[in-house]
Amino acid sequence: MxxxxxxxxxxxxxxxxxxxxxxxxxxxxxxxxxxxxxxxxxxxxxxxxxxxxxxEDIFLACMETYFDEKLKNKLDILQNKEIDYEERIKILRELIVKDIGQFTKKYNFSLNNSITDNSYRLWELTHYIGKFIDVYSEFIIEGIEDKKIENNMGIDRENVKSFAAFILYGAVGTIYTDSINKGENKTNSNGAFEVISELFPRLH
The missing domain is CATH 1.10.10.60 (Homeodomain-like)
Incomplete structure (x- = not known):
């Protein structure tokens, strides 16, 4: 047999x-x-x-697998203090602009989809971004303490997570809008990181 x-x-x-x-x-x-x-x-x-x-359950699992494969390694890099801070800023930019942008294209964020269809995509996107807040908060504090970036907003360990969440969700919102809109309502997703750079000017 x-x-x-x-x-x-x-x-x-x-x-x-x-x-x-x-x-x-x-x-x-x-x-x-x-x-x-x-x-x-x-x-x-x-x-x-x-x-x-x-x-719906397997659809969410598919998106989570994408994030695990594409983005987790970059988060590990952000926490690696043996890598120059400036280099890690480049990794952060790629994470925010390139990888999340690719995710919205891969999973077809579009106004042509039904509300239910897009809701699953947006839920997973915002849910997973929430997992980055702690890592990004520590990255901001490190930059401030090591005099790599200016602190013009009075950020400390008590309020840094609020700033990190505001920045990450704001950036994702820009990329999301960029992905579903066309024409005059279309935004420039690269501008999301330019705003972050304005909030945290680098010290030279």
Whole structure:
């Protein structure tokens, strides 16, 4: 009797996420069904619902996986004090402008999507950005304490998280607006970091 190839649960879960990511990227959230995902892996509904509660659940998992793969390494770099602060500022700019911008393109943030469709995208984007606040707060404090950036706003350890949250969510809002609008309402997402640079001028 041929031995059945049984995959590790985490391997099977990741396979479903990988397949779903490709389908969502190609066809959009609303045009992909759980049945479509299962057809790609020749799986039964019970297998899908063992790992995910719904299509919405796996959609959020796909976006979270993207963030984990694309952005976590940059956050690790931001915390690495062996790397020059100026170099880490460049990494921060890439994280805010390039990687999050690519995320909005990959997951098709668009006014053409339904409110429900875009709500899942925006929820995941804002939820995940919230995880960066602590790291960015420490990065700001480090820059102030090491005289790398000016502190014109009275930032200290008591209020730094509020500043970090305001800046990150503001930058993401600019990028989000840039992604869904066209024409005269379109913004320049690179301007998000220019504003940050104005708030925290570098000392020379």
């Amino acid at each position: 041929t031995k059945r190839n049984v995959k590790d649960p985490e391997e099977r879960k990741q396979e479903l996420i990988d397949i779903a990511s490709k389908l969502f990227e190609k066809y959009g959230y609303e045009k992909v069904s759980v049945r479509d995902i299962l057809a790609e892996v020749n799986g039964a509904p019970g297998m899908f619902y063992y790992y995910f509660k719904s299509k």
